[in-house]
Amino acid sequence: MKLPSGMGGWVKALLPWLLLACLLLVPVTGTSANVMKLIFITAVWTTTSLAWNLLGGMAGQVSFGFAVFYGIGAYTTGLLMHAGYSPYLGFLCGGILAAVASFIIGIPTFRLRGPYFVIATIGVTEAVRVVMNNLDITGGAGGYRIDEKQYNPTEHYFSAIAAVSLAFLVSSLIASSKFGLALRAIKQDEDAAADLGVKPYYAKLWVHAIAAVLTGIAGGIYARRAAFFYPGDVFAFQTGISILLMPVIGGIGTVWGAVMGGVIFGIVEEELVAKFPNIHLLLYGSLLIAIILFEPDGLLGLLQRLARLLRSKRSEDPGSNNPDQVLWGRGGSQGR
């Protein structure tokens, strides 16, 4: 662990700890149940956002299929709790099973060039939901109910905070590790990365599995609190879309961007969707288009740009280090 340098470095290094401390203190201060629920949901969403960002943001592999992992986590936790095991074992097993599912999707598709992975992630979401709708042991389309003796909102709260902290820790470690560098190299140019000794196939498989574990855990935690879930909810294509939208809106490829996206999304979903049920996806779609065309670094990139403008009005804005490269991999001048 190297010491941070300068003011900005210290702020960056301490910010996560400060946030964590605040979040841990929330239940003690007697916050209302609604706010606790809001933070819980936001933490679960942020966990999935961070997980998607590992695969989509760092390695550049777009997946629409994270609902599969989320749902697997939910159902595994539900079934294990029904059988009398601890919910925490359920979260763990949910994560592991999600990782197994990630290999099933990844092994045939990561080997190939072209859009096969994306296509498979859309396909697997549809197929799994259809199968779950017809599976008898989980109650089919009717859903599954968890009967937990005592309902303890504080425990749910802390489990969600633990999950999001784990996701943040894993993301930060990967981002600053050799593995993270390899992933970024794959995103920019797979051939060049392979020439430099990265094994793109295995790197993609592993990061997919790690992301799946985190998403599975998040699904389990959500399911335990919700106590009732059905395939049209946890396995919905919509869930996969939500998981994808968060890091893209926040700022793809950066840990803080994913966190920001998750927080904004969680609050918007909880507070605004009830009032405007039809508008929100239209807004997300437009926002997605605007971000891709104008600000590929997402809201975090926009904030950074504004901050730079405020800080140095006199000197010319140098621009972020070529956002095109960060988001789009191979630049426009090379290749067709």
Next chain:
Amino acid sequence: MDFSQFLNLLISALLLAGVYAAMAVGMTVIYGVMKIVNLAHAGFLMLGAYFAFELYERFHIDPLFGAVLALPVFFLFGMGVHWLLVRWLPKSDTPTLASLLLMFGFWLVLQNFAYMVWHNDDRSITTPRTLSAVNIGQITVPEVNLIVFAAAVVCLIVLQIVFNRSWFGRSMRALIQNPYAAQIVGVDDGRTSRLTFGLGTAFAGFAGALLGMIYTFSPDFGRQFLLRSFVIIVLGGLDSVSGVALGAVVLAVVETFGPQIQFHGKYILPDSLQPAISFALLVVVLLIMPKGLASMFTRKRRLT
């Protein structure tokens, strides 16, 4: 299953394949020329269905004619979308994150626009001929399916002629085969891309209108067919137009006969599992022959 039943199923599978081919071909040309996975294809299919629906409800225009009308309208619409959004994407020889997310965002916009306009009700286009059927001996064919099949095949033949005979078609094929070489010999990349996107969208709207004549639809209509289009173009080899027809036939046959397979007198695949069939087929194809079915028949002629 006796012979007449088998024949009935086979014919309905082949009729289905015609629409499937029209549906997937738009996606194939766009992928071939621009290497963009057009996720908004689902939105265009859905809009096509509503286009025919509105024309029929408001002006009593026959949905078949509505489908043909969809061709020029969606062609212009697609060119507009290309001019407004797609042309800003960086060019690449593999699908990029940006292109996927952009087309996906556009799909979300189209879908939720449709939710606002038409709400979440299942609609259908019911004409006097919707329920009539043609009987030939023991074979019964719904009249709509026959008409839709004929329309789809005629359109595919026209497309094939455009593809083989016109300058535009030759430019498209050149760009699919080798974008660099094509540009060196003077193919206008931007113009061909714009026209191709228009063409792909036109076929999506057309196929959507045809599908709307057979099935009920809602603003989420396109999604199930998006997956089927994927399966078809993966089966057919990602950028080969003739492969699409083959892929469509295979998918339609598997989907039609899959639920009929019996094991100890029980159906092992209920109808409700049909979307899972197409996905299973996709995975099997990816594992066994990632280059698509067409690769079994054509050997590579180049020495690379």
